Amino acid sequence: MQREGYKWYFLIVAGLITGFLLIGAILPAINYLFLSMKDPLMLRQALVKPTFIPEDSSIQQVITDDLYITAWDLNNRSPRFFSKWS
Numbered sequence: 515m516q517r518e519g520y521k522w523y524f525l526i527v528a529g530l531i532t533g534f535l536l537i538g539a540i541l542p543a544i545n546y547l548f549l550s551m552k553d554p555l556m557l558r559q560a561l562v563k564p565t566f567i568p569e570d571s572s573i574q575q576v577i578t579d580d581l582y583i584t585a586w587d588l589n590n591r592s593p594r595f596f597s598k599w600s
Contacts (some may be wrong), residue, residue: 548588 583596 542593581597585594586592587594
């Protein structure tokens with residue numbers, strides 16, 4: 515009889531741990547990755563530096579012939595590849 519009581523304790527503790535993980539880690543990660551919209555100016559300010567991408571350069575000057583940029587299309591759930599010619 516006492517052994518079945520431990521089953522309920524384990525169930526309650528596992529539920530609490532799962533709830534804390536869901537509220538504290540998983541939901542904020544989903545919110546950060548998919549729901550928050552960042553200002554594109556922040557990305558431009560991070561990329562446009564004299565040592566990384568000069569301010570007066572165009573994308574055609576920056577991308578070489580053998581460079582491919584990979585992105586993920588969330589709506590179609592497929593990868594997208596970009597090159598200088600696409």
